[in-house]
Amino acid sequence: MLRLAGNLGHFWYMCGRFSEAMLWSETALREVAPDVAVSARIKALYIVALIASHLGQSDLLFLRAGECLRLARQNRDSRGFVIASWPLVHHLLASGDMIGAHAQAEETLTFVRAHAPAEDSWTLACALNAFGSVVLSQGDHTQAQQLYEHAIALFKEAGDLWLYGELHLFLANVYWAQGNETKAQTFLKEGLAVHDQVGNAWWVTGWFVSLFGEIALRQGDIPRALFLLEAGLKRHQQLGDQQGQALIYALLAQAAASGHDYTLTRNLAAQSLEIARTIHDTGSLILCLEELADVAARQGEPTWAARLWGAAEHYREASNAPLPLVERLGRARHVERAQRLLGEQIFAQRWAEGRNMTAEQAIAAYPAHDRISKSQRPAQGRPGQPSVAQALLNPLSERELEVLTLLAGGASNQEIATALVVTPGTVKLHVSHILSKLGVNSRTRAIIRARDLGLLT
Numbered sequence: 001m002l003r004l005a006g007n008l009g010h011f012w013y014m015c016g017r018f019s020e021a022m023l024w025s026e027t028a029l030r031e032v033a034p035d036v037a038v039s040a041r042i043k044a045l046y047i048v049a050l051i052a053s054h055l056g057q058s059d060l061l062f063l064r065a066g067e068c069l070r071l072a073r074q075n076r077d078s079r080g081f082v083i084a085s086w087p088l089v090h091h092l093l094a095s096g097d098m099i100g101a102h103a104q105a106e107e108t109l110t111f112v113r114a115h116a117p118a119e120d121s122w123t124l125a126c127a128l129n130a131f132g133s134v135v136l137s138q139g140d141h142t143q144a145q146q147l148y149e150h151a152i153a154l155f156k157e158a159g160d161l162w163l164y165g166e167l168h169l170f171l172a173n174v175y176w177a178q179g180n181e182t183k184a185q186t187f188l189k190e191g192l193a194v195h196d197q198v199g200n201a202w203w204v205t206g207w208f209v210s211l212f213g214e215i216a217l218r219q220g221d222i223p224r225a226l227f228l229l230e231a232g233l234k235r236h237q238q239l240g241d242q243q244g245q246a247l248i249y250a251l252l253a254q255a256a257a258s259g260h261d262y263t264l265t266r267n268l269a270a271q272s273l274e275i276a277r278t279i280h281d282t283g284s285l286i287l288c289l290e291e292l293a294d295v296a297a298r299q300g301e302p303t304w305a306a307r308l309w310g311a312a313e314h315y316r317e318a319s320n321a322p323l324p325l326v327e328r329l330g331r332a333r334h335v336e337r338a339q340r341l342l343g344e345q346i347f348a349q350r351w352a353e354g355r356n357m358t359a360e361q362a363i364a365a366y367p368a369h370d371r372i373s374k375s376q377r378p379a380q381g382r383p384g385q386p387s388v389a390q391a392l393l394n395p396l397s398e399r400e401l402e403v404l405t406l407l408a409g410g411a412s413n414q415e416i417a418t419a420l421v422v423t424p425g426t427v428k429l430h431v432s433h434i435l436s437k438l439g440v441n442s443r444t445r446a447i448i449r450a451r452d453l454g455l456l457t
Contacts, residue, residue, distance in 0.1 A: 001028050001031065001032055002032050002036070002037045002041055002043075003037060003040040004024075004028075005025050005027070005028035005044050006040050008024050009021040009022075009024050009025040009043075009044060009048075010043070013050060018054065021047060021051055022048060025045075025047050025051075026048060029041065029044055029045065029048070029064075038071060038075055039077065042068055042071050042072055042075070042077055042084075045065075045068035045071070046064075046065070046068050046080060046083040048060065048064040049064040049068060049088070050083070050086075050087050052064065052087070053088075055283070061087060061088065062088070064084075065085070065088045068080060068084035069081060069085065072084065073111070076115045078111060078112045078115045078123050079116070079120070079123045081108060081111050081112070082112055082123050082126045082127050082130070083126065085104055085105070085107075085127075085130060086126060086129075086130050089101050089130045090133060090211060093133060093134065093215050093218075094211065094214050094215050094218060097397075097399040097422075098134075098137060098397065098399075099399065099400075099426060099433065100426050100430075101133075101134050102138070103425065105130045105133070106131065108127050109127045109128070112126075121154040121157050122154070122158040122163075125150075125151040125154035125158065126151075126163075128150055128151040129148070129151045129170065132147035132151065132170065133215075135147065136173065136174060136177060137215060137219065141174055141177050144174050144177075145171065145174045145178075148167055148170050148174060149171070151170075152164060152167035161194060161198050162194075162195065164194060165191045165193075165194025165195045165197075165198065166191065166195075166205075166208060167191075168187045168191030169188060169191040169205070169208055169209055172184045172185070172188040173216075173224075173228065175187060176224050176227055176228070177216075177221070177224055184227070188209075188231055191205070192205060192235070206233075206235030207232070209229075209231050209232035210228070210229060210232035210233075213228030213229035213231075213232055213248075213251060214229075214251055216228060217251060217254060220258070222255055222258055222259060226255055229248050229252055229255070232244070232248055233248040233249070233252070236248060242275050242281075243279060243284060245275050246273075246275040247272075247284060249268050249269070249271045249272035249275065249288075250268075250272040250284070250287060250288035250291065250292070252268045253265045253266075253268035253269035253272060253288070254291055254292055254295045256268055257295045257299060258295060260299065262366050265366075266363055266364055266366065269288055269363045272284070272285075272288045273285055273288060273359050276288065282315060282321070283321065285315060286312050288359070289309075289311055289312035289315070290331070292363070293305040293306075293309045293334070294330075294331070296308060296366075297334040297335070297338045298337075301366065302338035302339075302341040302347065305334070305338045306342065306347050306350035306353075306354060307350050307351070307353055307354035307357060307362050307365045308354060308363070308365075309335065309351060309354060310350070310351040310352060310353065310354020310355040310356075310357070310362070311354040311359055311361075311362035313351075313354075313355060314356075329402040329406075329419075329420070330398050330399075330402060333398070333405075353365075396455065399420070399430060400433060400434050401455065402420060403420070403427065404434055404446070404447075404450055404455065406419060406420075407434075407446070407447060408447045408450070413428060413431070431443070
């Protein structure tokens, strides 16, 4: 049953029919004992992990990818290991966890070089591809280009024209990051032409380009994000992929909000909501509200953020869709920031107002007269202490702040790893970076320093 589920799951996945692929694979995984047909189980696990990454089901992604990596490691299955690692690396990049993504990609490349047969150029190309995405996100454009060029040659050698075309899209991303728009457009067009020629899994093309755009958006590179998101939107429109269009309009709304163009933000978000309602996609509707609220909080718009979160909470409860565990800590920090700006009582009132709004009403509820100017915003840190921006030349990342919060609560490395669904080794790297950035040499001093700076309440 597992072998049949893996093969059918792969077929349905390549056709973009996620529900069929998920049904077959998850049913087989539940009904067949874990020690039966291990190689088939590995395939079913990575199919589910890939689908979960496309659907934004982060808890399921981490669960199935983690199980797949453990089995693949035990059985020295380099191909299963690299495929399960791919969605995990890119999810970590999209969520801003650079250290976790780097650790996962590096471990994968090391594992593949140690266990993949010398003639298996395809598996090595996949590992180089993932590592290239990490170093690109870290700003090393030259190494990213070298890794992608090596991977593209290996995919061509392996005869995989689809992934050969995909790497053109990756290189387009590199060239745009380097400021070479002409070459980026050329590689983008070439990659799309190869995919059209192959004629399989057309939907994935738009998804990949959109993913690169989302990563660029999270890194604050708005021009590159717009280039990629607009290319992805065009592809989704050509194929009639409404779910993809809903996602990209939501991301474009976040980009507009980052640039303080709130009229455009509302228009783009409204388009996302309209499509999501048309296809009865409550998940996309919720993500549109929540992620826009996160951006609003970062931009100093706590009233709007609170109403958006309140509305999203109402939809989550109505559809019985709790916030994924791996997203809770990051969301909690945005909420705390908005609470500090508004005060807990007013914040709670605005949140309650949002719960009684439709998604469209919450999007349109930006109160320009309530906007808090930079001069009105409370300084970060204790009275008499320098602000965080002044004190830290290299601020803590989103994930480092999550680790710091758990440290302050007395959690061990293993407990933090469990809470954040990462390895203890990754936690150690995060702690090392936290100590370095705070200029201290112990966890106790890090907590004291963080409280002085107002990083911990």
